[in-house]
Amino acid sequence: MASAAAATGLFVLLGILLPAAAAAVPDVALHRHRLGASLHLAASSSPNASDSPTTFFEVDRPIRPPRGSVGPCSTLLLSSSFGATYGRPPVTAAYAPPVCLRGGSLALAVLEWSADCRGRQFDRIFGVWLSGAELLRSCTAEPRPNGILWSVERDVTRYATLLSQPGEIAVYLGNLVDKTYTGVYNVNLTLHLYFHAAPPPQPQHLQKADLIVPISRSLPLNDGQWFAIQNATDVQSKKLAIPSKTYRAVLEVFVSFHSNDEFWYTNPPNDYIQANNLSGVPGNGAFREVLVRVDGDVVGAVWPFTVIYTGGVNPLLWRPITGIGSFNLPTYDIDITPFLGKLLDSKEHDFGFSVTNALDVWYVDANLHLWLDPKSAKTTGSLISYDTSSMDLNVNSEFSGLDGKFLTSANRQISATGWVKSSYGEVTTTFYQRFGYENSNVYRKNGTVQIVNQTIDAKSGVFAKDASAVLLSEEVHEVFPLYVYTGTSDQVGDEYTLVSVVKLGINDKKISGGKLGFSYSSLRNAQSGRGSMRVKKNLVVGGLGQTHQMYKYVGTDGCYFRDVTSKNYTILFDHSGDSCSKGSYSGTKFSSTKLKDQSARRKLLVNKLHRTEKI
Structure with a gap:
């Protein structure tokens, strides 16, 4: 049996990595784990309330309107302050399509969230929905006495059909304000629209969806419209019938993880916790997957990117550069067109979500994008093959007391x-997914040091063809590397030092072709941070955080890089x-007259990129 001191060391190590969403709960036992919200730096580095606010940001490729488009036509959708909003209904506002949408050919739609906050506050998860369909999942920045500013832009062009109809905007940001946690989030939500001078031709498989059906909870609620999945056996679902003239269907899944599973990739198995009498430490191991089912059959999975919120590990790492994906959480597409033959019967079908090994709590919902045939009263179909x-x-584990390794x-x-x-x-449409996962979870120095090395490798593809040609061919390969080191030292009573190192990233390659032509892109987004915090009575009384990020995008639609510390x-x-412009790569021009063969163009681009893409 481990000693009480050793058990306490491990509990502190894991406890500091606890929750974003649960921080909203008015419970002192939970608050003691949210050190970022209580950050106090030395007087020499602390700002005055009269100083200029600090601007926080997530490094990402700028959203630029297509060449030749006109705009923006901007509309303020909602303006509100989020103070004592935990456990209360979402803030809502009626949505009317902007006048400029009438008759215009939409080129780009951008949803902008801009906010400010002053004082002290936890990081809070929030969501934005239009008529029940989620448009944005994000995390707030943590404020300081002089105030902070931040904004998030998300490309919402794929929701064009939803934007063209009257509806209701709903925003849930569960916040708690008291004498200690004083920060109120003041928010403006704006829609920016850009239009083509003349609509470009597109094959029907690449046009925007004709109908978007939300798979989420309906208002009224005292929470977000997402489903809350609380354990490994919890399945949340919604029944709906799809139009009988549907010919394509894609599920867009939103996922975020909180409370005991905010840092699921650091969790030891339950038997380790029980063997060492570590009550209160999150368990169930370090693997999670979100399963998507239709009528009980698995149609796809999400092995999610490990988003670290703005108060995670060491809050000073994310000031002002926030963690990858924390301001604009990624979504995951699952093409369920092959299953349409089972769904075109005008009956309700059950769309459900579960999380393997889940602990409380995961927030999951989805938007079902549907393409409808205007010339058919009813389409028909059949499933040819299915393999899950x-x-x-x-x-595998090897342990002696609190020290050892899980693989x-x-x-x-x-x-x-x-x-x-x-x-x-x-x-005929084929959709596939292939996943690989490796996690090494090492404990040293009687459980006071934890080192996590993890890699998620996800491949997916969609191929659609008729009797004469390939209409759509798209493949995506994503790799999510993660390294987390945390160690406690100098512990005297209720005071100790926490040292942390975090490395995370996204390596993403996409290649597509079909009637519209060939496109290719590669993203390498790498973040590395290190720092230390002095903690006393669960308050951070001093600390240091330094972060470096390298972002490099290369594609047939242009290039972008950013190097920031x-x-x-x-x-x-x-x-x-911009390291290149559209139609060029590393100084090489691709002329449509000289390079008419699409496969030759594809091969040349891919080969050149493989030689030069490392950062």
Whole structure:
């Protein structure tokens, strides 16, 4: 049996990595784990309330309107302050389509969230919904006495059909204000629209969806419209019927993890916790997957990117550069077109979500994007093949007391092929997913040091063809590397030092072709931070955080890079720019007259990128 001192050391190590969403709960036992909200730096570095606010930001590729488009046409959708909003209904506002949408050919729609806050506050998760369909999932920045500013922009062009109809905007940001946590989030939500001078031709498979059906909870609520998944056996679902003239269907899934699973990738298995009498430490191991089911059958999975919120690990790492994905959480597409043959019967079908090994709590919902045939009263279809091999999960461990190692690996494959017949002809669609996962979770120095090395490897593809041609061919390969080191030292009574190192990133490659032509992109987004905090009575009384980020995007639609470093609210270095322009790469021009063969163009681009993409 481990000693009480050793158990306390591990509890502090894991407890400091606890929750964003649960911080909203008015419970002192939870508050003691949210050190970022209670941050007190030395007087020499603390700002005065009269100083200029600090601007926080997430490094991302700027959203630029297409060449030749006109705009923006901007509309303020909602303006509100979020103070004591935990457990209360979302803030709502009636939505009327902007006048400029009438008759215009939409080129780009951008949803902008801009906010400010002053004082002291936790990081809070929030969501934005239009008529029940989620448009944005995000985390707030943590304020300081002189105030902070931040904004988030998300491309919402794919929701064009939703934006063209009257509805209701709903925003849930569960915040708690008292004598200690004083920060109130003041928010403006704005929609910016850009339009084509003349609508470009597009094959029907690449046009925006004709209908978007939310798979979320309906108002009225005293929470967000997401489903809350609380454990490994919890399945949240919604029944709906889809139009009988649907010929394509894609699920867009929103996922975020909080409370005992905010840092699921650091969790030890339950048997380790029980063996060492570590009551209160999150468990169930370090593997999670979100499963998506239709009528009980698995149609796809999400192995999520490990978003670290603005109060996570060491809050000073994310000031003012926030963690990758924390201001604009990624979504995940699952093409369920192969299953349409089972869904075109005008009956209700059950769309459900679960999370393998889940602890309380995961927030999950989805938008179902549907393409409708205006010339058919009813489309028909059939599932040709379907394979969802059981997930292979292995956990090996070697321990002596609190010290040792867990090695976790997993893989899964999902694929489906089906045909749908409409006025566009008979189209056969294949969708596949292949996942790989490795996690090394090491404890040292009697449980006071934890080192996590993890890699998620996800591949997916969609292929749609008719009797004469390939209509759509798209493949995506994403790799999510993660390294987290945390160690406590100098513990005397209720005071100790926490040292942390975090490295995370996204390596993303996309390649697509079909009737519209060929496109390719590669993203390498790498973030590395290190710092230390002095903690006393669960308050951070001093600390240091430094973060470096390198972002590099290369594609047939242009390039962008940014190299930036910050230290304790101060930007030390920031260099960004366009490394190429559309139609060129590394100085090589691709002429449509000289390079008519699409496969040759594809091969040349890919080969050049493989030689030069490392950062």
